[in-house]
Amino acid sequence: MIGMSFADALFVYFLLWLIFLAILWWRELSRVKSYEWHLSNSRLFHCDSCHHSFIIKEAVNLTRCPRCNSICICRNRRDLE
Numbered sequence: 167m168i169g170m171s172f173a174d175a176l177f178v179y180f181l182l183w184l185i186f187l188a189i190l191w192w193r194e195l196s197r198v199k200s201y202e203w204h205l206s207n208s209r210l211f212h213c214d215s216c217h218h219s220f221i222i223k224e225a226v227n228l229t230r231c232p233r234c235n236s237i238c239i240c241r242n243r244r245d246l247e
């Protein structure tokens with residue numbers, strides 16, 4: 167039989183729960199950081215024909231709308247800065 171009192175067992179129990187919660191918290195923080203969005207002016211496009219807003223991966227000034235296939239020009243927007 168293990169020579170441990172009830173208070174020691176309770177302390178170990180809460181310590182293990184604290185370690186478990188710290189691991190879950192660290193995992194959630196790393197997961198949120200990896201899926202975080204980085205929105206910038208060069209990536210957000212707005213189609214003037216169909217009013218569809220979309221994000222592209224490359225930093226270009228001219229692209230085609232994925233919905234209506236018309237040419238979209240990147241304009242500088244002050245509200246996103």
Ligand SMILES: [Zn+2]
Nearest residue numbers: 213216231234
């Ligand atoms: Zn469009």
